[in-house]
Amino acid sequence: MSAWAASIDERPAAPAPPERAPGVNDFSCTIATANGTGSASANALLVRAVFRMGVPVSGKNLLPSNIQGMPTWYEIRVNGDGHTARTGRCHLMAAMNAQTFPQDVAAVAPGGYVLYDATAVPSYRWERDDVGFLGVPLSLLVGEVSEDPRQRVLLRNVAYVGALSALLAVDPTVVAAALSERFAGRPELEQANQRAFELGFDHAESRVDCPLPFHVAPAHGTAGAVLMDGNTSTAIGCLYAGATVAAWYPITPSTSVMDRFGELCARYRRVPDVQPADALGGGPAGAGDLDTPAGQRDNYLIVQAEDELAAIGMVVGANWNGARAFTATSGPGLSLMGELLGLAYYAEIPAVVFDVQRSGPSTGMPTRTQQADLLEAAYASHGDTKHLLLFPADPKECFDFAVVAFDAAERFQTPVLVLSDFDIGMNDWVVPRLQWDDRFQPDRGRVLSRGDLASMERYFRYAPWDDEHVAARTLPGVDPKGAYFTRGSGHDSLGDYTEAPQRYQEVVDRLAAKHAAATGHLPEPLVEHHGGARVGVITLGSADAAVREAVEELAGRGVPVDYLRVRSFPFHAAVADFLRAHDRCIVVEQNRDGQLRSLLVAEAAAAPDRLGSVRCYGGLPVTVPDVVDGILLELGR
Amino acid sequence: MSAWAASIDERPAAPAPPERAPGVNDFSCTIATANGTGSASANALLVRAVFRMGVPVSGKNLLPSNIQGMPTWYEIRVNGDGHTARTGRCHLMAAMNAQTFPQDVAAVAPGGYVLYDATAVPSYRWERDDVGFLGVPLSLLVGEVSEDPRQRVLLRNVAYVGALSALLAVDPTVVAAALSERFAGRPELEQANQRAFELGFDHAESRVDCPLPFHVAPAHGTAGAVLMDGNTSTAIGCLYAGATVAAWYPITPSTSVMDRFGELCARYRRVPDVQPADALGGGPAGAGDLDTPAGQRDNYLIVQAEDELAAIGMVVGANWNGARAFTATSGPGLSLMGELLGLAYYAEIPAVVFDVQRSGPSTGMPTRTQQADLLEAAYASHGDTKHLLLFPADPKECFDFAVVAFDAAERFQTPVLVLSDFDIGMNDWVVPRLQWDDRFQPDRGRVLSRGDLASMERYFRYAPWDDEHVAARTLPGVDPKGAYFTRGSGHDSLGDYTEAPQRYQEVVDRLAAKHAAATGHLPEPLVEHHGGARVGVITLGSADAAVREAVEELAGRGVPVDYLRVRSFPFHAAVADFLRAHDRCIVVEQNRDGQLRSLLVAEAAAAPDRLGSVRCYGGLPVTVPDVVDGILLELGR
Amino acid sequence: MPSITKPLIPAVRRERNALGLTIRDYEGPMSTLCAGCGHDSTTAALVQALWQSNLEPHRVVKLSGIGCSSKTPTYFLRSAHGFNSVHGRMAPIATGANAANRDLLYLGISGDGDALSIGLGHLCHAVRRNVRMVYLIENNGVYGLTKGQFSPTADLGSLSHRGEHNLVPPIDPMLLGLSLGATFLARGFSGDKAHLVPILEAALAHRGFALVDVISPCVQFNNHAASTKSYAATRAHELHVTDLAVPHAPVTATIPTEGAVDVPMPGGGSVRLRALPADYDPTDRRSVSAFLHEHAGRGEVPTGLLFLDESVPDMHERSGSSRVPLNQLAFDELCPGADALDALQAAYR
Amino acid sequence: MPSITKPLIPAVRRERNALGLTIRDYEGPMSTLCAGCGHDSTTAALVQALWQSNLEPHRVVKLSGIGCSSKTPTYFLRSAHGFNSVHGRMAPIATGANAANRDLLYLGISGDGDALSIGLGHLCHAVRRNVRMVYLIENNGVYGLTKGQFSPTADLGSLSHRGEHNLVPPIDPMLLGLSLGATFLARGFSGDKAHLVPILEAALAHRGFALVDVISPCVQFNNHAASTKSYAATRAHELHVTDLAVPHAPVTATIPTEGAVDVPMPGGGSVRLRALPADYDPTDRRSVSAFLHEHAGRGEVPTGLLFLDESVPDMHERSGSSRVPLNQLAFDELCPGADALDALQAAYR
Numbered sequence A, B: 001m002s003a004w005a006a007s008i009d010e011r012p013a014a015p016a017p018p019e020r021a022p023g024v025n026d027f028s029c030t031i032a033t034a035n036g037t038g039s040a041s042a043n044a045l046l047v048r049a050v051f052r053m054g055v056p057v058s059g060k061n062l063l064p065s066n067i068q069g070m071p072t073w074y075e076i077r078v079n080g081d082g083h084t085a086r087t088g089r090c091h092l093m094a095a096m097n098a099q100t101f102p103q104d105v106a107a108v109a110p111g112g113y114v115l116y117d118a119t120a121v122p123s124y125r126w127e128r129d130d131v132g133f134l135g136v137p138l139s140l141l142v143g144e145v146s147e148d149p150r151q152r153v154l155l156r157n158v159a160y161v162g163a164l165s166a167l168l169a170v171d172p173t174v175v176a177a178a179l180s181e182r183f184a185g186r187p188e189l190e191q192a193n194q195r196a197f198e199l200g201f202d203h204a205e206s207r208v209d210c211p212l213p214f215h216v217a218p219a220h221g222t223a224g225a226v227l228m229d230g231n232t233s234t235a236i237g238c239l240y241a242g243a244t245v246a247a248w249y250p251i252t253p254s255t256s257v258m259d260r261f262g263e264l265c266a267r268y269r270r271v272p273d274v275q276p277a278d279a280l281g282g283g284p285a286g287a288g289d290l291d292t293p294a295g296q297r298d299n300y301l302i303v304q305a306e307d308e309l310a311a312i313g314m315v316v317g318a319n320w321n322g323a324r325a326f327t328a329t330s331g332p333g334l335s336l337m338g339e340l341l342g343l344a345y346y347a348e349i350p351a352v353v354f355d356v357q358r359s360g361p362s363t364g365m366p367t368r369t370q371q372a373d374l375l376e377a378a379y380a381s382h383g384d385t386k387h388l389l390l391f392p393a394d395p396k397e398c399f400d401f402a403v404v405a406f407d408a409a410e411r412f413q414t415p416v417l418v419l420s421d422f423d424i425g426m427n428d429w430v431v432p433r434l435q436w437d438d439r440f441q442p443d444r445g446r447v448l449s450r451g452d453l454a455s456m457e458r459y460f461r462y463a464p465w466d467d468e469h470v471a472a473r474t475l476p477g478v479d480p481k482g483a484y485f486t487r488g489s490g491h492d493s494l495g496d497y498t499e500a501p502q503r504y505q506e507v508v509d510r511l512a513a514k515h516a517a518a519t520g521h522l523p524e525p526l527v528e529h530h531g532g533a534r535v536g537v538i539t540l541g542s543a544d545a546a547v548r549e550a551v552e553e554l555a556g557r558g559v560p561v562d563y564l565r566v567r568s569f570p571f572h573a574a575v576a577d578f579l580r581a582h583d584r585c586i587v588v589e590q591n592r593d594g595q596l597r598s599l600l601v602a603e604a605a606a607a608p609d610r611l612g613s614v615r616c617y618g619g620l621p622v623t624v625p626d627v628v629d630g631i632l633l634e635l636g637r
Numbered sequence C, D: 001m002p003s004i005t006k007p008l009i010p011a012v013r014r015e016r017n018a019l020g021l022t023i024r025d026y027e028g029p030m031s032t033l034c035a036g037c038g039h040d041s042t043t044a045a046l047v048q049a050l051w052q053s054n055l056e057p058h059r060v061v062k063l064s065g066i067g068c069s070s071k072t073p074t075y076f077l078r079s080a081h082g083f084n085s086v087h088g089r090m091a092p093i094a095t096g097a098n099a100a101n102r103d104l105l106y107l108g109i110s111g112d113g114d115a116l117s118i119g120l121g122h123l124c125h126a127v128r129r130n131v132r133m134v135y136l137i138e139n140n141g142v143y144g145l146t147k148g149q150f151s152p153t154a155d156l157g158s159l160s161h162r163g164e165h166n167l168v169p170p171i172d173p174m175l176l177g178l179s180l181g182a183t184f185l186a187r188g189f190s191g192d193k194a195h196l197v198p199i200l201e202a203a204l205a206h207r208g209f210a211l212v213d214v215i216s217p218c219v220q221f222n223n224h225a226a227s228t229k230s231y232a233a234t235r236a237h238e239l240h241v242t243d244l245a246v247p248h249a250p251v252t253a254t255i256p257t258e259g260a261v262d263v264p265m266p267g268g269g270s271v272r273l274r275a276l277p278a279d280y281d282p283t284d285r286r287s288v289s290a291f292l293h294e295h296a297g298r299g300e301v302p303t304g305l306l307f308l309d310e311s312v313p314d315m316h317e318r319s320g321s322s323r324v325p326l327n328q329l330a331f332d333e334l335c336p337g338a339d340a341l342d343a344l345q346a347a348y349r
């Protein structure tokens, strides 16, 4: 049985929530294909068209960890109210993968429809009579458009987009415009794609009573919004935050952070060459220049490291030397970064790490989502080490928090880890347009200039400190007076080596105080009260969408609960307040061990016996019914 | 100021506990020397002599992380009642290091004495009149014994042992016997050492009114005991547990685990060569044999790995292949082992890791002690990963728990981390003689033989499982039927690759259940009730000695508290029971962040608001007054 | 997908080897790699070599790291234990496994990223230890599984499918191995089975660490463009679809006994493979080094058994460890017992 | 301890270099290494070379990992920033630091364990990237700081002070570097300052990755016993005290212009150092390789500037990064601004 089908069939029997009938701008559609057939861009095209019609929509990739030939699904949810979480329901299945056809059919909700390629699935026992079967000979249709077998594969995808558009009343002119943009400057390709779309559209329209009862109707729900994945917005955030050095080692699902960052830099950071004031005799750079057009220079440097140990080492080295530098990784990479994160913590060096979480433990399911690196990230490294964490819930926050991350890392001279996940990073989300204020100035923290140093009698690295417990740092090469020795070994507040207990303690105690002070500069939790509810629901990150919708649904079912989403660690006082203010709180998270719950009891003094737990960790983004059922179960209802 | 002096001078002012006057078999003596002067063996000689006189004694090394020339101290506590923790008091200072002389003098308690080398400290303003100064021209004295400058350095050490023996009434015949044993077969060396001892002894005895008021008197307090460090007993434990493969990378303070293991193996595991039944045509082994005497074979293999990633990799590979294999490391090394520990957890491979903790974060203070790797060890690796932990409190438990560790690792097919520390590992402790029962058979866990497989229709790796949630494993090369594919990627209970949520969950849920079941096979907590106390004190590992003594002292001061020492993780139900049974519990531990406390709230449902915390983390073993004061402070007294 | 058919790797043969086994007995389940992937061809050659070497399947241990290449141990020797570990750490795991049981044959499969990027230090030290095993690098110049980044064997200046140039010169694992005192170095090509199988047989028979570099093209993300221009020209017609992985015929060529052959690569460009000259002496370290340096300078890739030294003891032989595998010693041979413990503790009184 | 006096490393000189600085300006606080440690002599040579190279002290960045050798950056260039990082990761940290500011001189000090054991992979990849820096290996064949285990440069069969034999052949960092396309390879000896200083000057002047191997004996835990017998004979008279570290005179010798010199090592045995022949061509990779292989086979250690290629661009040159150091770009040069963000997001509608 397929992975995805399993997610539906094998879910433990729970009291089913009352199923809302699908309706206009309120339904889910799944596209089943095989990996490596180029369907991603076709699926994105469809989602984009719905989005442009003003209707909130989300698309979730349920990918295998494979390059070619394994089943893959794309779940589209259209919801006029802006709900984007998975519902666990499928009203229309585009069953494009013969290999999984039977279970794909089985997954459709009663009253739903199956669109299939009549050329590819000629003989099938139509076992279900509670769903409609709509066959379109897609492969045959596109045969006329191109001879090239590679292109035919792609055109078939566009043809199913055509058929789906007809069935779902997606405006063909919107799709046509998107295709034009996409193939701008390549008229032959554009023509072929437009034709394939039309063929699919027309065939469906001519044979089926279009649109289906549930479909898309133009609206105004996406004004001021964009459709973007979180890895892209993370990369934009790094660009805007002024990151100049990036070091990384490829790992799914974080790789596209660096892909996008590279593309953005090539576009926005490539400048005309100038001759510098050269200290060491900079000489004839460019002799071996392979990557940058003649006469141009890159205001950035991206290093593909040999492994994650090296990647974080480079990030630490670059930040130590005054550049904003970051890395992006996922669980296995994070596990390799522990020792150097501990060094950065103790030697007080900024570092920004984006951990795009996937399903663990170990290699786990690289293309599946989870929120299971929380404890690892919070306490990475041996000894008394703690890190600042940010928990974005969607691509918009990935952008915003990237900027926060660099500011906090430099202000507090410590690593900041941004915990995104596969769901946020690799799926397209409808989010408010990213905003930038041109008056923004980065918080580079306390870095002494030559002038600052000139006015000082002597400089010591770790003393004196300000009321946020931060001591000023200096950068190499600026002034002999600023020189100090950085070390991960025991040191006192002057920066000298020490093994004297009190001097050692003075520094580590300050580090603890500094961390506590940093809390105020991190995003505060989002809290929503529902008039006097005695129960609170707490979650984080990508679980937000499903939990919020669940909270609404619970209210509708007479179970009002308050809502809090933590957005950073260490926790703000508001988190403890919320915990205290409720008889019972239920933590919803996407891991097996209740890791957020553990952090809450250990670090926000939550009473364990008043803290319930709903954990969804099968690797697919949590569904609304999962949350509703889970909370009801915890409440004993 | 010296590190050690700082430990005394800079300790935050706290209400001083009533100082007991030193007395017979109840005093502390510190020997101040420089690193690299060979004083360790001299100090050990003195401690051993006291031990052989039947008096409980402990010696704590306060070492710098250096090879030669830096100040170093050795604190000896003699206590007829068997208390071995540091008291923070010094009654007799052997101030052998001119560099630290002033602060060493300053550290002596009023009424105490300073022994010094009158040759080396000829002119000193004797600032204190509340201590006695005893000068012995040690360097001059030993000048007659040897011409060799290296040997003179060592003989001076033996001479101060002589002087101390006279002052403290240590039986010279006991020392002489120890010297004979030590230099057996090297009569010249023995003679020189005996002579140096006599010279020191006689000089002191002839000039001072010996013994001092506090001194050693023969007793019967060490019958059935041994004087041993924890790294040695750990190595003996591994030998007795039947470990055959060890892989490691040198790191202080764990290195001597492997040094000792190697020595023990060379002694007990070197056997006459035999010709094996050779599957692949084993051929002429021994051609390049460099390390093993001709005609002999090693029933063990120790590999010095290129780093800790490799060390744990080798341990995992060897355990996977059915050998008992282990590594020893310290914090930085543990930080590098995370990813592979996660693999072993998820793929269900036994592994035993000894983490001899030192002061962190980062490189920290390599020759100082802490209990600060608890969180790292419990949750090492990304994703939902957890490990079985053992917390020995002394060398005896290091031996016992080493055996438990291999049994638990193999029975539950998972890593077991034994958390010792510098204090246990590198200091000599008086502990009950190690015991062995020749009927012991190791618990190799569920490993299927050819016969077992023959009786099965088909073998699957992760199903079925027993009532402890353990599935049987097979070893490579045994039978084609037993072949399976080990992976750290998503797998189902048959061992096949899967991304299906329910099948994935079935396995990780079983892992969680298996871990819970393992608790019953790990050492239960030690609990001591003091009739109806409402307050409990909880600690772990090497803090035991100081906390126990503090509990006694508190009882004496009218503050009865119950006592619990956790010895393993996950916690037994008895831990939660203890927490519930007391209005308030105070966790005493040697780290800054209260890591045991965090684990208790997260994993034993302890209510944070009823859980106090005393943390001592300056890097020196916790003292009794630290604990007493800390507990009283927490209790608001 | 009906349009993507993958060959069941080895051809059906009914012949039996000395153990009475057919080649089927050396196969595994169907590959999930891309149709045409060089790694599948390498697997096929390996199956053949194992069969011809008359090895008992269950006495072989298959190990790997992470990568497309590292997946291949799933696809052969159904009745051997396999261990697909973590990225870059196969060598230590194999070393540990070998330490525990010296009597099995350890066959490690790695990729150029797994072996030469994240795993480079471990590979070097396994070479030094002369751990008895075959370490096969399925070398495609890219990170296949993570979709086309440069690996440490990518040519300087080559273009990725994303349009980036490789800015660092390649590692030649053969030259590297030679500098570290390797005892067996050989290179083959996935697309020339007749040439590759004997190399693999020799590696399987080696009594130490056998490092085999197999040029094994990735048909999806090949970056071996010799000339930037030619590739750039191609790109204008690219379909720009990142998740399109079109089935491809495996890249094949016959390495001539004399001279060289240019093998065109899927992404553009080509690799020039050269056989060893008739008078080549694989036992003389110095001349081998000169030969490798010379050909590297010419942009050629010499193939064949490049270096061999059978005189060096392996890890177990060097340390004189038990001939009986350590994992088969009885507990009473290992535990000194209560009396010994008492005696031992005399020194601690 | 009065009995242990350590030399204040460099001799007092009042001469001034082109910057008007005396050699004192290049010194640091007193070493805490063992008296006689080769690393202190290396430090002294380094101070001299830095002074002679007329480098502004604060424009130098000192980096290291962990080990006795890695402690030495504390003991010179008081007014330069130093970074004593973690074991084996100096190369990545230096790479990142260099990425942030290409205008400073990066001087990395490592040990043979730090560089060739735990840090081996990173070293190899830094060589490939040609990161502009000096990477100095203070090579003593042991792990000094952890008290005498074998490092990857220990000779095969040598005996440790604990009586164990080294079972794995040594890595020659020069041969290794050459196989990876290093652009500067040189070897010196801590005990021959006149020979070492010019090598260090050349390394400081190199416009890429300069790998310098300095034979730098450990006077406490030297394992370089050439013959097991001779060492074993010594041991009978050993004092068997593990924490005795006796002050020792530094090991010195003059490497002759022609021929070789045998330098006796503290622990017994000796190292044979050889100067390069007059006609030695350090620019011809192939002949250099042959030369190194030949001498390695003879148990000799060639010293001098072994290989040089100044034509290879460094990491920044290769990637065309800003001539203005990246850490000095103003924020408005880096942030595209609100309008660009709007424009950019058109593609996400």
Ligand SMILES: Cc1ncc(C[n+]2csc(CCOP(=O)(O)OP(=O)(O)O)c2C)c(N)n1
Pocket: A249, A250, A251, A252, A308, A332, A333, A336, A363, C066, C067, C068, C069, C070, C086, C087, C110, C111, C112, C113, C114, C115, C138, C140, C142, C143, C144, C145, C146, C151, C218
């Ligand atoms: C610690 C860690 N980092 C990164 C990855 C992601 N990753 C998986 S395979 C791979 C590279 C594979 O390249 P190669 O070894 O050449 O194998 P190929 O796929 O080309 O056969 C990477 C970087 C990982 N699995 N683990």
Ligand SMILES: Cc1ncc(C[n+]2csc(CCOP(=O)(O)OP(=O)(O)O)c2C)c(N)n1
Pocket: B249, B250, B251, B252, B308, B332, B333, B336, B363, D066, D067, D068, D069, D070, D086, D087, D110, D111, D112, D113, D114, D115, D138, D140, D142, D143, D144, D145, D146, D151, D218
């Ligand atoms: C991760 C880690 N593992 C182990 C150590 C312990 N350690 C410190 S220095 C060292 C070896 C030093 O040897 P080398 O680099 O040759 O320097 P030397 O002391 O000989 O100059 C080791 C293993 C450590 N600090 N960190």
Ligand code: SF4
Pocket: A067, A068, C032, C033, C034, C036, C037, C038, C039, C068, C069, C140, C144, C145, C217, C218, C219, C220, C221
């Ligand atoms: S991506 Fe490349 S290496 Fe991976 S399976 Fe496909 S062709 Fe093979």
Ligand code: SF4
Pocket: B067, B068, D032, D033, D034, D036, D037, D038, D039, D068, D069, D140, D144, D145, D217, D218, D219, D220, D221
């Ligand atoms: S132990 Fe050896 S390397 Fe370390 S300081 Fe002493 S002599 Fe030098």
Ligand SMILES: [Mg+2]
Pocket: C111, C112, C113, C138, C139, C140, C141, C142, C143, C144, C151
């Ligand atoms: Mg590859």
Ligand SMILES: [Mg+2]
Pocket: D067, D111, D112, D113, D138, D139, D140, D141, D142, D143, D144, D151
């Ligand atoms: Mg060394």
